[in-house]
Amino acid sequence: MAGGASPLLLLVGLAVAVLALVPLGYVVTTTAELGRQEAVDFLWRPRIGELLWNTVRLLVAGVVASTVLGVAGAWVVERTDVPARGWWHAVLCAPLAVPAFVNGYGWVSTTHAVQSFPGAVMVVTLSYYPLVYLPTVAALRRLDPAVEEVATSLGRSGWSVFTRVTLPAISPAVLGGALLVGLHLLAEYGALQLLNYPTLTTAILQQYATVFNGPEATLLALVLVTFCLLLLGLELLVRGRRRRARVGSGSSGVPVRVALGRYRPLVLAALTAVALWALAVPLYALTRWLVRGTSASLDVGELAATAGTTLWLALLGGLTATAVAVPVVWLAVRHRGLLTTAIERSVYTASAMPGIVIALALVTVSIRVVPTLYQTVLVLLLGYTILFLPRAVVSVRSTFELVPPGLEEVARNLGCSGPAVARRVTLPLVLPGLAAATALVSLAVATELTATLLLAPLGTNTLATQFWSDASSIQYGAAAPYALALIVLSVPSTWILGSLSLRTTR
Amino acid sequence: MTAALEIEGLEAGYGGAPVLRGLDLVVKDGITAILGPSGCGKTTLLRSVAGFVSPTAGRISVAGTEVVRGRRSVPARQRRLGYVPQDGALFPHLDVAANIGFGLSGAERRGNGPDRVTAMLELVELPTGLAHRYPHELSGGQQQRVALARALAPRPTLVLLDEPFSSLDASLREDTGRAVARALRAAGAAALLVTHDQGEALSLADQVAVMMRGSFLQVASPAAVYLTPTEPEVASFLGHASLLDGRVTDGEDVTCALGRLPLRTPCASGAVRVAVRAEQLQIRDAVREGRPATVVDISFYGHDATVRVRLDSGEELAARTPATSVPAPGERVRVSVVGDVVAFAATG
Amino acid sequence: MIATRTALGLAALSLGLPLLAACGEDEPTLVIYNAQHEQLLEEIAPAFEEETGIKVELRNGKDLELSNQLVQEGDASDADVFLTENSPAMSQVEQAGLFEELPAEILDVIPATYRPTSGLWTGFVARSTVLVYNTDLVETSELPDSILDLADPEWAGRISFSPTGADFQAIVAAVLELEGEEATRAWLEGIKENGTVYDGNNVVLEAVDSGESEVGIVYHYYWERDRVEGGDVSDNSQQYYFSDQDAGAFLSVSGAGILKSSDMNDEAEEFLEFLVGEQGQQILADSYALEYPLNPAVPLEQGVKPFAELDPPQVNVSDLDSEAVVDLMTEVGFL
Structure with a gap:
């Protein structure tokens, strides 16, 4: 079944899978416990209709806008003769370093005009389009330019080549990015709360603040999770019908870049506008509040203490998620079988679980099953682990794939014992990758808001929750130093992702 | 047209x-x-x-x-x-x-x-x-x-x-x-x-x-x-010709380490480079006619073999021989040329 | 559930031990679940520590978040003292039977109106409902006599409030207590039709100040505090106090109680005594809180409308029912 994996390893893998399935299990079982009539009465209300309408239209408009912006940006950077290409790539990645709720704060503290549907679409698009942009750039880099050249030589215009050949070829990457944007939009709390745009997620938090983890919050969570799973299924469906196989080994030549010609000023103006909107506005707002706010009320000690707590939690979260990912990946890579694949898949279901649902599940499960754990850092760490495990598994997996079993066999042949193989061959090869996985998860933990709001033990403040407590009560000046710290913490992972997308792996 | x-x-x-x-x-x-x-x-x-x-x-x-x-x-x-x-x-x-x-x-x-x-x-x-x-x-x-x-x-x-x-x-x-x-x-x-x-x-x-x-x-x-390559580089790129120094005196023949060889195309008198293709070179037992040489190494292909030899005068050459008559490395052999060769006026 | 237990147990074994160990404390500390504004407690707690030598740990949250948590935790709770902004959350914990009866020394300090007859908790400060209005957009003559009038069509598109917060829910509880369920439902439906919903009283204040909304339902101290701080979000607005014991003149009581589960009952009593005593109340009165101290010996000055001039309706704090309010507001579609 699992290709000779040790029972202990399998047990650990199963435990991780069960942990990852806690949120889904919670939603399903608690909903099943509710009376059907009660559930129908709660869900069949104008208020829920309003939340659904808000959520769906934001989802559709946000995903479409992010996709258009991300793909257009990637095409300009990779396929045209736009000057200073590297600089524009950096600029287009950079909004990833401004967490969406900080971006929302920057905008809402500048103008209240963004507290509307178009405003919400704009802010989330500016925050999340890099999730489409990055994979699209990487896909365009990998795409054999010969395919586009053949289409050109067969008499197709630039636009026709793009829509008929390039776009279908990169569509898995674009779709993947669009899916990520969709999942982020469904899970987004901070930005939309600041923009006073109620969605399912903001409503769950309001329910939580009013009646704790009552049945209403669970029902809303069920609706939200259904959306996420639908989105995941939709993407699988569309992706499944695409032929993705690369034909031939191919050599990546330098692509022929489209000469922008007289459109160059227009394109440069558009890129500048994106940069201004996505970066300059929030950064300007931040600076303005920083200058005004710090003189009045910056408690350096508190900032330092909060930063310390945040870094500590981030490090623990990163280590935990990576440590938990290792057995899962090891099983999936080295002991491929029905069971191990199921374990890996179950971890990925968590990628469709918004932070709020994971948090709600852990609050309920810990209170019901292990009350002593409730309100401890451990539950918070479990929350981070479930939330970011898919991310950790992806990076740990790519690391382990660097160590073909052949290497270990050679080492064994040269007389190494099992542990010695691990120490002298496997570990040195995977350690940098594990460190990178830890770093990526840590940085994500450091800026996490929604789950932290519910799971952080009373008295444990992170930069994100401290920022939130100030920003949501309109103390923009007091929030500014925390916003700055959050941006600083987001820069490294943005930089890593930005450079990864430029690496042409063949 | x-x-x-x-x-x-x-x-x-x-x-x-x-x-x-x-x-x-x-x-x-x-x-x-x-x-x-x-x-x-x-x-x-x-x-x-x-x-x-x-x-x-x-x-x-x-x-x-x-x-x-x-x-x-x-x-x-x-x-x-x-x-x-x-x-x-x-x-x-x-x-x-x-x-x-x-x-x-x-x-x-x-x-x-x-x-x-x-x-x-x-x-x-x-x-x-x-x-x-x-x-x-x-x-x-x-x-x-x-x-x-x-x-x-x-x-x-x-x-x-x-x-x-x-x-x-x-x-x-x-x-x-x-x-x-x-x-x-x-x-x-x-x-x-x-x-x-x-x-x-x-x-x-x-x-x-x-x-x-x-x-x-x-x-x-x-x-x-x-x-009829027009440049020594063409000759050596196509078909692995060995290049030797030689001298043309009468425009019909060339004298080089392999002896006096007929030219395929006329060439001006003076110092030249001579291109000899592998399949033109014949390796024979040391007792027959030809220039004395020592076998350096052998690549065996099945249908034939490439034999690298060093002439006693120092030049190295590649020859193609049938699979049935492959010498051993170190063996003393004699090398002779079949057919005419191409010469290029030496430059520099 | 067994599977879940196993998973959590395994995870706890693999990563939890050092963390759990880190949570231990050497010195006994009074744990206060605090739903009051953090800044308020950050003034009074150090004074109490200095006065008594008892260490205090604050765990901050929102009214119903913390009250629900206390109910969930039951006997196992770490909490010694619970402080709220509004009384419905206190009632919830009281109904769950989690409060220890308070001694007379504490209860007698506060007038009976501001504490439940059960004697299981006491009020310690109070805040008045007000209508903040934008002075450029609203004439004083237009201001309504009763908060119920805001449901009338003439206020369509002009009002704002923060229905998701415990503050507003306390006001609804008062309306429900005074006017009954039918009238309250009609009123809620009316203001939902007329109003813009924001999350947070400061946001309402800002919306009124910037003219996005003409009037907003909040408590008095939000506007007063902002005025003291420089008027960022209050310089274009004034506040209007309802009178005549109108539901809109509702005075919401912030409560304090001691948990039965506390193993530091004496220290907890000391804290409450300090909180309602003249020294503590004076600190509150002088602080940035700008809420009304409930110890009659301590007046609130600082330019806020004097306590004696308020004309609130008579509401028994024990009767404010948060569950009925949440149901009603869910039904109307605020939640």
């Missing part, structure tokens, strides 16, 4: 470093192979013709229509050329029929009369049943044939092939190459075939242009470039 392709004084380069240094070439019809080692500029030449590289000087005409003059050029998509890149570059999201029909207008694709896609499949000798397969369901050789069918479908006068067989394994390479040549001839299209494989160039092409360092060394029929 206008030539399918005319190139005059073509120069191109990237950022100041010249890659093409004034090329002239006429392709009337048939297949012209551009043969040269990697990095000689042959792909840049092909891409200049295709319109993916902008030359810095010179002129290119395709079927009598000028597509490049100096820095002005017609966009790639208006040149009406067929293009087959290295690994075919089939559109992975389209089936075979849609790939072949990609360059056709809607009317041509649906049109009445014989189906163009089917005709193209037949032309490249593929079963029509493949029409609705996807590229990843085809073998490498089939992919290349579909790529050619796609290039030929819009009836171009000239097809550009960029190392089209290099990613195929040896057995497939020859079959696919011949099928491609047949299809090109049947379609009446001229072709420019870029390759670094001399066997491919010599066996498929009607004309071979040997290219090195951005220039053509020789443009002639396959037999001519092989038998």
Whole structure:
């Protein structure tokens, strides 16, 4: 079944899978416990209709806008003769370093005009389009330019080549990015709360603040999770019908870049506008509040203490998620079988679980099953682990794939014992990758808001929750130093992702 | 009849470093192979013709229509050329029929009369049943044939092939190459075939242009470039000729370490370099006639073997011998030459 | 559930031990679940620590978040003292039977109106409902006599409030207590039709100040605090106190109680005594809180409308029912 994996390893893998399935299990079982009539009465209300309408239209408009912006940006950077290409790539990645709720704060503290549907679409698009942009750039880099050249030589215009050949070829990457944007939009709390745009997620938090983890919050969570799973299924469906196989080994030549010609000023103006909107506005707002706010009320000690707590939690979260990912990946890579694949898949279901649902599940499960754990850092760490495990598994997996079993066999042949193989061959090869996985998860933990709001033990403040407590009560000046710290913490992972997308792996 | 392709004084380069240094070439019809080692500029030449590289000087005409003059050029998509890149570059999201029909207008694709896609499949000798397969369901050789069918479908006068067989394994390479040549001839299209494989160039092409360092060394029929190379480099690149110092006194014969040898083409008197091909050298027992030498090493191929020997006078030579009479390394042998040789006036 | 237990147990074994160990404390500390404004407690807690030598740990949250948490935790709770902004959350914990009866020394300090007859908790400060209005957009003559009038069509598109917060829910509880369920439902439906919903009283204040909304329902101290701080979000607005014991003149009581589960009952009593005693109340009165101290010996000055001039309706704090309010507001569609 699992290709000779040790029972202990399998047990650990199963435990991780069960942990990852806690949120889904919670939603399903608690909903099943509710009376059907009660559930129908709660869900069949104008208020829920309003939340659904808000959520769906934001989802559709946000995903479409992010996709258009991300793909257009990637095409300009990779396929045209736009000057200073590297600089524009950096600029287009950079909004990833401004967490969406900080971006929302920057905008809402500048103008209240963004507290509307178009405003919400704009802010989330500016925050999340890099999730489409990055994979699209990487896909365009990998795409054999010969395919586009053949289409050109067969008499197709630039636009026709793009829509008929390039776009279908990169569509898995674009779709993947669009899916990520969709999942982020469904899970987004901070930005939309600041923009006073109620969605399912903001409503769950309001329910939580009013009646704790009552049945209403669970029902809303069920609706939200259904959306996420639908989105995941939709993407699988569309992706499944695409032929993705690369034909031939191919050599990546330098692509022929489209000469922008007289459109160059227009394109440069558009890129500048994106940069201004996505970066300059929030950064300007931040600076303005920083200058005004710090003189009045910056408690350096508190900032330092909060930063310390945040870094500590981030490090623990990163280590935990990576440590938990290792057995899962090891099983999936080295002991491929029905069971191990199921374990890996179950971890990925968590990628469709918004932070709020994971948090709600852990609050309920810990209170019901292990009350002593409730309100401890451990539950918070479990929350981070479930939330970011898919991310950790992806990076740990790519690391382990660097160590073909052949290497270990050679080492064994040269007389190494099992542990010695691990120490002298496997570990040195995977350690940098594990460190990178830890770093990526840590940085994500450091800026996490929604789950932290519910799971952080009373008295444990992170930069994100401290920022939130100030920003949501309109103390923009007091929030500014925390916003700055959050941006600083987001820069490294943005930089890593930005450079990864430029690496042409063949 | 206008030539399918005319190139005059073509120069191109990237950022100041010249890659093409004034090329002239006429392709009337048939297949012209551009043969040269990697990095000689042959792909840049092909891409200049295709319109993916902008030359810095010179002129290119395709079927009598000028597509490049100096820095002005017609966009790639208006040149009406067929293009087959290295690994075919089939559109992975389209089936075979849609790939072949990609360059056709809607009317041509649906049109009445014989189906163009089917005709193209037949032309490249593929079963029509493949029409609705996807590229990843085809073998490498089939992919290349579909790529050619796609290039030929819009009836171009000239097809550009960029190392089209290099990613195929040896057995497939020859079959696919011949099928491609047949299809090109049947379609009446001229072709420019870029390759670094001399066997491919010599066996498929009607004309071979040997290219090195951005220039053509020789443009002639396959037999001519092989038998009467005009440059020592052409001789040594094609067929592993060994080069020896020699001296021509009367214009008919040359004297070198292998003795007095007849010349295939006349040569001016004076110091020369003599090219002796491996298959011209005969290795015999030490007791027979010929120059004394010692066997250095041997590569055994089955159908024959290459024997490297060192003459007692110091020169090293490569000889091809039948598999049945292979000496052992270190053995004393005698070396003699069969047939006439080519000499080039020594430079410098 | 067994599977879940196993998973959590395994995870706890693999990563939890050092963390759990880190949570231990050497010195006994009074744990206060605090739903009052953090800044308020950050003034009074150090004074208490200095006065008594008892260490205080604050765990901050929102009214119903913390009350629900206390109910969930039951006997196992770490909490010694619970402080809220509004009384419905206190009632919830009281009904769950979690409060220890308070001694007379504490209860007698505060007038009986501001504490439940049960004697299980006491009020310690109070806040008045007000209508903040934008002075450019609203004439004083237009201001309504009763908060119920805001449901009338003439206020369509002009009002704002923060229905998701416990503050507003306390006001609804008062309306429900005074006017009954039918009238309250009609009123809620009316203001939902007329109003813009924001999350947070400061946001309402800002909306009124910037003219996005003409009037807003909040408590008095939000506007007063902002005025003291420089008027960022109050310089274009004034506040209007309802009178005549109107539901809109509702005075919401912030409560304090001691948990039965506390193993530091004496220290907890000391804290409450300090909180309601003259010294503590004076600190509150002088602080930035600007809420009304409930110890009659300590007046709130600082330019806020004097306590004696308020004309609130008579509401028994024990009768404010948060569950009925949440149901009603869910039904109307605020939640």
